[in-house]
Amino acid sequence: MSKSLQAIRGMNDILPEETPLWRYFEGTVAGLLDGYGYRQIRMPIVEFTELFKRSIGEVTDIVEKEMYTFEDRNGDSLTLRPEGTASCVRAVLEHGITGGGQVQKLWYAGPMFRHERPQKGRYRQFHQIGVEVFNLAGPDIDAELIVLTWRLWGLLGIRDAVTLELNSLGTAEARARYREALVEYLSARVEALDEDSRRRLTSNPLRILDSKVPETQALLVDAPKLADYLDEESRLHFDGLRARLDAAGIPYVINPKLVRGLDYYGKTVFEWVTDKLGAQGTVCAGGRYDGLVEQMGGKPTPGVGFAMGIERLVLLLETLEKVPAELARQVDVYFCAFGESAELAALTLAERLRDELPGLRLLINAGAGSFKSQLKKADKSGALYALVLGEDEVGQRVVGIKPLRENGEQQSIGWDALGEHLAACLQA
Known part of the structure; x- marks a missing residue:
């Protein structure tokens, strides 16, 4: 008997009983972004592999272990997009829409692909809504992105279930000084590190701060703190962001270990997290990436953005019983x-x-x-x-x-x- 056909592990069908909630969520987000003056952009789901190596970083987990990469008939190395920011930056560069300092406030939605171990709230094909802003360098636009997500949680009725975590990674120069101090501290204690952290010590040591291994976290208690290495520009930027969030009445927690998993972030980073979904607690995350456009061949262009996971937020709405009753009909x-x-x-x-x-x-x-x-x-x-x-x-x-x-x-x-x-x- 032939084997029955089924979906690839970690790539799921969204059935008719589920799509009304997806459409409700997506429509709520789209309406909100329209109200803030953001415009939609749509990018291909397949890009040249080099795009992600240059933007995300060759020594990140995503590039090293998680990308779906293949050669096409022309011998070109192509990759199913693992995230949206790199594709969006490529698009604005290719079409010149950020040239001359033009401000662009963009958003997109669609599937992303990472070869991870599937579990509740984490899939190999997953869906995101992303927002990117170019040519605005101040903390005011960082604050706007956080304020509009706060408004979204209010529209969905889930504000009480999410917490905002903030940090500043400083400039590239500040991170380099901190990296040197962190590596020196951890190298003297390398035998106490878990295997994954030992590997990251020579490739991406800041990611060790985000380790989920209790012994490693205990070791980090007395490690150098990134905040002590911040440059004055980054301090002022972070203070400006906090002042605006305080003025808007948005509660937050400073998390000095928040570094995000992508190399291109600098200065502001943030995550909205929940304790209602078990291990998969991050529902929306982002930050500032002022050097990315230049790194990809463009002129120096400030950038900031975030992405939210649709699967996780839909699951959160269901878990909290915040699904509008009218969707059942x-x-x-x-x-x-x-x-x-x-x-x-x-x-x-x-x-x-x-x-x-x-x-x-x-x-x-x-x-x-x-x-x-x-x-x-x-x-x-x-x-x-x-x-x-x-x-x-x-x-x-x-x-x-x-x-x-x-x-x-x-x-x-x-x-x-x-x-x-x-x-x-x-x-x-």
Whole structure:
């Protein structure tokens, strides 16, 4: 017997029962970003591998262990995008839309790919909404990004479940001085480090600060602190950000070990975390990457952004029972028709109703069936009302309206008054 076909491990179907919540979340975010003046950009999901090596860093876990990379028929090395910032920077450079200091406030949405160990809230194909801003260097735009995410949590009803963690990584020069001090401290204690941290000691030592190994964390208690190596420019920038968050009334926690997993970050970094999802606690994260555009061949261009994980935030909404009740119902009205003349009339009336009531979710019966079977399908659809049309109703130019979710008698309404009457029923 041949093996049954199934999805690749860690790459999941999003079924019709799940998509209403996804659409609600995505629509809420899109509406919010529209209100803040951000414009959508759409990039390909496949890029030249060199893009991610140059931007993310060749010694990061993503590039070393997690990317889906392959050669195409031309012999070019291509990679399914593991994150969106690099692609967005490539796009704005290629099309010259940040030239001359033009401010760009952009957002995107779509799938990303990393070969990780699948677990709840962590998948090999996952979906993100990302926001990127170019040519604004001050802490005011850093604050705006955090303020708009705070507003989003309010719209979704999850503010009490998330915490903002902040840190400053300083300039590249400040990080280099700190890196030297950290390596010196840890090298003298290398035998006490876990295997992964030993490897990072020579390649990406700041990532050791983010280690989840308790023994390594204990070792870091007396390690040099990044805050002691910050340059004056970065201190002033961080103070400016904190002042704006304080003015906006947004609570936060300073996390000196927050470094993020990508090489291009500098100065501000932040994460929104939750303790409601187990190990996968980060739902939104980002920071400033002022050197990335220049690193990728452009002119010096300040940049800052964030990305949020759709799977995790959808899971958080479900866990906190913050899914709007109306999402459970995908049909307002189910149209039952009995006989050929009734089916023809129902088709015409259904289209007239869609013209009169934009947004009406009307499902017209297909496949004929008895009175009993069609009403059963109407009930199963979750509709609030069934419209009933038979040969007699066609002759009288009326339609029966039958409540399905509450007690009530079926009423007969003339065709010309049907739209107005139905609108009143649905608003009641």
